[in-house]
Amino acid sequence: MKLDDAAAHLEALGNPTRLKIFRALVRAGDNGLSVGKLQTRLDIAASTLSHHLKTLLVVGLITQERQSTTLICRASYDLMRGLVDFLVDECCVESTGTLCVTKSAC
Amino acid sequence: MKLDDAAAHLEALGNPTRLKIFRALVRAGDNGLSVGKLQTRLDIAASTLSHHLKTLLVVGLITQERQSTTLICRASYDLMRGLVDFLVDECCVESTGTLCVTKSAC
DNA sequence: CTCTTATTTCGATACTATTAGAAATACCGT
DNA sequence: ACGGTATTTCTAATAGTATCGAAATAAGAG
Numbered sequence: 001m002k003l004d005d006a007a008a009h010l011e012a013l014g015n016p017t018r019l020k021i022f023r024a025l026v027r028a029g030d031n032g033l034s035v036g037k038l039q040t041r042l043d044i045a046a047s048t049l050s051h052h053l054k055t056l057l058v059v060g061l062i063t064q065e066r067q068s069t070t071l072i073c074r075a076s077y078d079l080m081r082g083l084v085d086f087l088v089d090e091c092c093v094e095s096t097g098t099l100c101v102t103k104s105a106c
Numbered sequence: 107m108k109l110d111d112a113a114a115h116l117e118a119l120g121n122p123t124r125l126k127i128f129r130a131l132v133r134a135g136d137n138g139l140s141v142g143k144l145q146t147r148l149d150i151a152a153s154t155l156s157h158h159l160k161t162l163l164v165v166g167l168i169t170q171e172r173q174s175t176t177l178i179c180r181a182s183y184d185l186m187r188g189l190v191d192f193l194v195d196e197c198c199v200e201s202t203g204t205l206c207v208t209k210s211a212c
Numbered sequence: 213c214t215c216t217t218a219t220t221t222c223g224a225t226a227c228t229a230t231t232a233g234a235a236a237t238a239c240c241g242t
Numbered sequence: 243a244c245g246g247t248a249t250t251t252c253t254a255a256t257a258g259t260a261t262c263g264a265a266a267t268a269a270g271a272g
Contacts, residue, residue: 095135
């Protein structure tokens with residue numbers, strides 16, 4: 001993953017409202033949640049929700065699937081995993097210490 | 107970790123310049139890097155760097171230690187690990203599918 | 213075709229972030 | 243104390259973001 005992409009993903013998750021949305025979708029798993037259900041659960045204005053969903057969508061953190069009138073949203077697990085990997089990647093490679101003998105230590 | 111804290115950390119990392127800074131420190135490991143060394147490496151204005159370092163500092167993503175005139179910065183590995191854990195935490199708990207039988211699958 | 217439900221776009225407002233040059237401060241070595 | 247190096251604060255211009263109500267669009271149901 002490129003740094004600018006990672007930054008874009010982190011920025012997208014860096015807003016409390018969007019993080020709430022994303023986590024609700026992460027919790028929901030492969031069932032996903034409709035926009036309407038998200039709105040009811042999180043109790044935010046529909047326009048605000050739509051705005052944030054678009055932000056998450058354009059960076060790829062979520063996907064959407066139409067089921068007639070309702071729109072099902074799902075977290076993109078691949079991208080989330082890639083982001084987590086990016087954060088710990090190259091950890092301590094310049095260190096002379098023993099902090100990162102194994103990657104799990106970071 | 108509370109959601110608002112996690113969002114603050116993600117937001118701090120969500121700026122390309124700050125992410126560059128943070129990654130340089132993550133690479134550096136427990137040796138850390140001085141502000142001046144960071145400035146030379148990343149080639150950004152000293153005032154801009156100082157500003158971003160403060161942002162990372164107040165959310166706790168980095169720590170600083172004075173060594174006479176120079177200021178050594180280090181990534182806070184604990185916080186980074188906490189953030190990564192937060193992201194995958196509660197993954198798929200509401201799912202009826204088989205996506206997350208083990209946590210590693212997320 | 214019209215009604216209803218679901219979601220998005222528009223428009224406006226208020227707030228916050230990014231950047232960097234210039235000036236200020238901190239601290240050590242001599 | 244002086245000079246030099248390291249870092250921060252001040253100031254300001256510019257641009258971007260968050261929010262929500264109102265209106266608009268989309269799509270199935272009757």
